[in-house]
Amino acid sequence: MCYDDNARPPIPDGERGTAQGDDVVLNSADGTRFMAYFARPEKPGKGQVIIYPDVRGLHQFYKELALRFAEVGISAIAIDYFGRTAGISSRDESFEFMPHVQQVKLDTFFQDVQAGLNYLRENADAQGATFPVGFCMGGALSLQSATRSEFGFKGVIAFYAGLKRAFGGGATALEQADKIVYPVLGLFGGADQGIPVSDVRELEAKLQQKGIEEKILVYEGAPHSFFDRRASDYAEASSDAWRQMLSFIASYS
Known part of the structure:
Protein backbone atom coordinates (compact mmCIF):
# COMPACT_ATOMS: atom_id res chain seq x y z
CA MET A 1 0.00 0.00 0.00
CA ALA A 126 -10.51 24.11 -22.24
CA GLN A 127 -7.34 25.61 -23.68
CA GLY A 128 -5.10 24.53 -20.82
CA ALA A 129 -2.28 22.05 -21.34
CA THR A 130 -3.03 18.75 -19.58
CA PHE A 131 -0.66 16.45 -17.68
CA PRO A 132 -1.27 13.13 -15.93
CA VAL A 133 0.30 12.87 -12.47
CA GLY A 134 0.56 9.30 -11.17
CA PHE A 135 1.78 7.64 -7.98
CA CYS A 136 3.10 4.07 -7.65
CA MET A 137 0.65 2.04 -9.77
CA GLY A 138 -0.55 5.40 -11.05
CA GLY A 139 3.02 6.33 -11.94
CA ALA A 140 3.25 3.23 -14.11
CA LEU A 141 -0.09 4.12 -15.69
CA SER A 142 1.13 7.66 -16.30
CA LEU A 143 4.00 6.26 -18.36
CA GLN A 144 1.62 3.89 -20.15
CA SER A 145 -0.59 6.90 -20.96
CA ALA A 146 2.45 8.59 -22.45
CA THR A 147 2.26 6.15 -25.37
CA ARG A 148 -1.18 7.43 -26.42
CA SER A 149 -0.99 10.47 -28.69
CA GLU A 150 -4.80 10.80 -28.83
CA PHE A 151 -4.91 12.10 -25.25
CA GLY A 152 -3.18 15.29 -26.32
CA PHE A 153 -1.03 15.62 -23.21
CA LYS A 154 1.82 18.11 -23.10
CA GLY A 155 3.88 15.94 -20.74
CA VAL A 156 3.51 13.24 -18.10
CA ILE A 157 4.58 13.10 -14.44
CA ALA A 158 5.30 9.84 -12.61
CA PHE A 159 6.11 9.37 -8.92
CA TYR A 160 7.83 6.08 -8.02
CA ALA A 161 6.39 4.35 -11.05
CA GLY A 162 6.41 0.56 -10.91
CA LEU A 163 8.47 0.17 -14.07
CA LYS A 164 8.02 -3.59 -14.29
CA ARG A 165 4.33 -3.64 -13.42
CA ALA A 166 2.14 -5.15 -16.16
CA PHE A 167 -1.62 -4.74 -16.49
CA GLY A 168 -3.82 -7.48 -17.89
CA GLY A 169 -0.85 -9.43 -19.14
CA GLY A 170 0.42 -6.57 -21.29
CA ALA A 171 3.83 -4.98 -21.57
CA THR A 172 5.39 -3.10 -18.66
CA ALA A 173 6.06 0.63 -18.61
CA LEU A 174 9.77 -0.09 -19.08
CA GLU A 175 9.05 -2.29 -22.10
CA GLN A 176 6.81 0.45 -23.54
CA ALA A 177 9.35 3.24 -23.05
CA ASP A 178 10.29 3.30 -26.73
CA LYS A 179 6.65 4.16 -27.56
CA ILE A 180 6.41 7.21 -25.31
CA VAL A 181 5.54 10.38 -27.22
CA TYR A 182 5.43 13.11 -24.52
CA PRO A 183 8.04 14.75 -22.30
CA VAL A 184 8.48 12.89 -19.01
CA LEU A 185 9.16 14.01 -15.46
CA GLY A 186 10.02 11.01 -13.29
CA LEU A 187 10.46 11.29 -9.52
CA PHE A 188 11.91 8.32 -7.60
CA GLY A 189 13.28 7.48 -4.18
CA GLY A 190 16.85 6.24 -4.08
CA ALA A 191 15.98 3.93 -1.16
CA ASP A 192 12.80 2.54 -2.73
CA GLN A 193 13.01 -1.20 -2.07
CA GLY A 194 10.59 -2.05 -4.88
CA ILE A 195 12.09 0.01 -7.71
CA PRO A 196 15.81 -0.50 -8.29
CA VAL A 197 17.71 2.59 -9.41
CA SER A 198 19.06 0.44 -12.25
CA ASP A 199 15.49 0.23 -13.62
CA VAL A 200 15.14 4.00 -13.35
CA ARG A 201 18.38 4.53 -15.27
CA GLU A 202 17.23 2.08 -17.93
CA LEU A 203 14.06 4.12 -18.39
CA GLU A 204 16.13 7.29 -18.61
CA ALA A 205 18.44 5.74 -21.22
CA LYS A 206 15.54 4.53 -23.36
CA LEU A 207 13.92 7.96 -23.36
CA GLN A 208 17.20 9.62 -24.26
CA GLN A 209 17.80 7.12 -27.04
CA LYS A 210 14.41 7.95 -28.54
CA GLY A 211 14.98 11.69 -28.14
CA ILE A 212 12.14 12.27 -25.67
CA GLU A 213 12.59 15.30 -23.45
CA GLU A 214 12.93 13.95 -19.93
CA LYS A 215 13.94 14.80 -16.42
CA ILE A 216 14.44 11.79 -14.17
CA LEU A 217 15.24 12.57 -10.55
CA VAL A 218 16.28 10.09 -7.87
CA TYR A 219 16.16 11.50 -4.34
CA GLU A 220 19.02 9.90 -2.47
CA GLY A 221 17.91 8.08 0.68
CA ALA A 222 14.20 8.70 0.05
CA PRO A 223 11.87 5.69 0.26
CA HIS A 224 8.76 4.81 -1.68
CA SER A 225 5.94 7.27 -0.86
CA PHE A 226 8.33 9.95 0.42
CA PHE A 227 5.92 12.63 -0.86
CA ASP A 228 3.93 12.79 2.38
CA ARG A 229 3.46 15.74 4.73
CA ARG A 230 4.18 13.47 7.73
CA ALA A 231 7.59 12.41 6.36
CA SER A 232 9.59 15.23 7.90
CA ASP A 233 12.90 13.52 7.09
CA TYR A 234 12.09 13.95 3.39
CA ALA A 235 10.52 17.41 3.53
CA GLU A 236 13.17 18.89 1.22
CA ALA A 237 12.64 16.11 -1.33
CA SER A 238 8.89 16.79 -1.21
CA SER A 239 9.42 20.54 -1.61
CA ASP A 240 11.70 19.96 -4.55
CA ALA A 241 9.21 17.53 -6.08
CA TRP A 242 6.57 20.26 -5.98
CA ARG A 243 9.00 22.74 -7.55
CA GLN A 244 9.86 20.24 -10.27
CA MET A 245 6.20 19.51 -11.05
CA LEU A 246 5.15 23.14 -11.21
CA SER A 247 8.18 24.06 -13.31
CA PHE A 248 7.52 21.16 -15.68
CA ILE A 249 3.86 22.14 -16.09
CA ALA A 250 4.78 25.80 -16.65
CA SER A 251 7.43 24.85 -19.20
CA TYR A 252 5.04 22.93 -21.43
CA SER A 253 1.83 24.96 -20.92
Missing part, protein backbone atom coordinates in the same frame (compact mmCIF):
# COMPACT_ATOMS: atom_id res chain seq x y z
CA CYS A 2 1.36 3.39 -0.96
CA TYR A 3 -0.47 5.80 1.39
CA ASP A 4 -2.60 5.04 4.45
CA ASP A 5 -5.62 7.05 5.58
CA ASN A 6 -3.46 9.43 7.60
CA ALA A 7 -1.18 10.42 4.73
CA ARG A 8 -1.55 13.93 3.38
CA PRO A 9 0.18 15.59 0.41
CA PRO A 10 2.86 18.17 1.20
CA ILE A 11 1.96 21.81 0.73
CA PRO A 12 3.77 23.59 -2.11
CA ASP A 13 5.96 26.55 -1.30
CA GLY A 14 4.86 30.05 -2.16
CA GLU A 15 1.57 31.87 -2.47
CA ARG A 16 -1.65 29.89 -2.68
CA GLY A 17 -5.19 30.92 -3.46
CA THR A 18 -8.51 29.31 -2.67
CA ALA A 19 -10.04 26.29 -4.38
CA GLN A 20 -13.27 24.33 -4.43
CA GLY A 21 -13.48 20.56 -4.74
CA ASP A 22 -16.37 18.18 -5.39
CA ASP A 23 -16.96 14.45 -5.68
CA VAL A 24 -18.28 13.57 -9.12
CA VAL A 25 -19.36 10.40 -10.90
CA LEU A 26 -18.21 9.96 -14.49
CA ASN A 27 -19.36 7.63 -17.26
CA SER A 28 -16.84 5.74 -19.35
CA ALA A 29 -17.41 4.87 -23.01
CA ASP A 30 -18.57 1.35 -22.11
CA GLY A 31 -21.18 2.70 -19.69
CA THR A 32 -19.16 2.15 -16.51
CA ARG A 33 -19.81 4.68 -13.75
CA PHE A 34 -16.76 5.53 -11.67
CA MET A 35 -15.74 7.98 -8.98
CA ALA A 36 -13.66 11.10 -9.46
CA TYR A 37 -12.87 14.28 -7.58
CA PHE A 38 -12.65 17.64 -9.33
CA ALA A 39 -10.89 20.67 -7.83
CA ARG A 40 -11.27 24.09 -9.39
CA PRO A 41 -9.09 27.13 -8.60
CA GLU A 42 -10.66 30.48 -7.86
CA LYS A 43 -8.31 32.01 -10.42
CA PRO A 44 -7.17 29.43 -12.99
CA GLY A 45 -3.61 29.67 -14.27
CA LYS A 46 -1.93 27.63 -16.96
CA GLY A 47 -2.19 23.89 -17.05
CA GLN A 48 -4.45 21.23 -15.61
CA VAL A 49 -3.80 17.73 -14.30
CA ILE A 50 -5.48 14.35 -14.17
CA ILE A 51 -4.32 12.45 -11.09
CA TYR A 52 -3.80 8.67 -11.11
CA PRO A 53 -3.82 7.33 -7.52
CA ASP A 54 -1.93 4.42 -6.00
CA VAL A 55 -3.28 0.87 -5.70
CA ARG A 56 -6.03 1.89 -3.27
CA GLY A 57 -7.77 4.05 -5.83
CA LEU A 58 -9.41 7.37 -5.09
CA HIS A 59 -8.89 8.01 -1.38
CA GLN A 60 -8.43 11.16 0.69
CA PHE A 61 -4.77 11.77 -0.10
CA TYR A 62 -5.60 12.31 -3.79
CA LYS A 63 -8.62 14.50 -3.14
CA GLU A 64 -6.41 16.76 -1.07
CA LEU A 65 -3.68 16.64 -3.71
CA ALA A 66 -6.22 17.85 -6.28
CA LEU A 67 -7.01 20.76 -3.96
CA ARG A 68 -3.32 21.60 -3.51
CA PHE A 69 -2.96 21.82 -7.30
CA ALA A 70 -6.06 23.98 -7.57
CA GLU A 71 -4.77 26.32 -4.86
CA VAL A 72 -1.82 27.18 -7.11
CA GLY A 73 -4.10 27.76 -10.11
CA ILE A 74 -4.05 24.30 -11.72
CA SER A 75 -7.41 22.59 -12.22
CA ALA A 76 -7.25 18.93 -11.22
CA ILE A 77 -9.33 15.79 -11.46
CA ALA A 78 -8.41 12.58 -9.60
CA ILE A 79 -9.96 9.37 -10.89
CA ASP A 80 -10.74 5.97 -9.39
CA TYR A 81 -9.74 2.71 -11.13
CA PHE A 82 -12.29 0.24 -9.87
CA GLY A 83 -15.74 1.17 -11.15
CA ARG A 84 -16.06 -2.04 -13.14
CA THR A 85 -15.20 -4.40 -10.31
CA ALA A 86 -15.91 -2.54 -7.04
CA GLY A 87 -18.55 -0.03 -8.07
CA ILE A 88 -18.83 3.32 -6.36
CA SER A 89 -17.93 2.82 -2.72
CA SER A 90 -15.48 4.03 -0.11
CA ARG A 91 -11.75 3.55 -0.69
CA ASP A 92 -10.78 3.80 2.97
CA GLU A 93 -8.33 1.35 4.51
CA SER A 94 -11.01 -1.34 4.84
CA PHE A 95 -11.20 -1.59 1.03
CA GLU A 96 -9.60 -4.83 -0.19
CA PHE A 97 -7.94 -3.36 -3.22
CA MET A 98 -5.71 -6.14 -4.52
CA PRO A 99 -8.39 -8.32 -6.18
CA HIS A 100 -9.48 -5.21 -8.09
CA VAL A 101 -5.94 -4.13 -8.97
CA GLN A 102 -5.43 -7.55 -10.56
CA GLN A 103 -8.40 -6.92 -12.87
CA VAL A 104 -7.28 -3.54 -14.19
CA LYS A 105 -6.80 -3.57 -17.95
CA LEU A 106 -5.21 -0.84 -19.99
CA ASP A 107 -7.93 -0.59 -22.61
CA THR A 108 -10.70 0.10 -20.09
CA PHE A 109 -8.41 2.28 -17.98
CA PHE A 110 -7.77 4.42 -21.04
CA GLN A 111 -11.55 4.76 -21.51
CA ASP A 112 -11.78 6.10 -17.97
CA VAL A 113 -8.91 8.50 -18.62
CA GLN A 114 -10.75 9.85 -21.65
CA ALA A 115 -13.91 10.36 -19.58
CA GLY A 116 -11.85 12.19 -16.96
CA LEU A 117 -10.21 14.35 -19.60
CA ASN A 118 -13.58 15.19 -21.15
CA TYR A 119 -14.90 16.35 -17.79
CA LEU A 120 -11.74 18.30 -17.01
CA ARG A 121 -11.69 20.06 -20.35
CA GLU A 122 -15.40 20.88 -20.18
CA ASN A 123 -15.31 22.25 -16.65
CA ALA A 124 -11.87 23.85 -16.44
CA ASP A 125 -9.85 25.86 -18.93
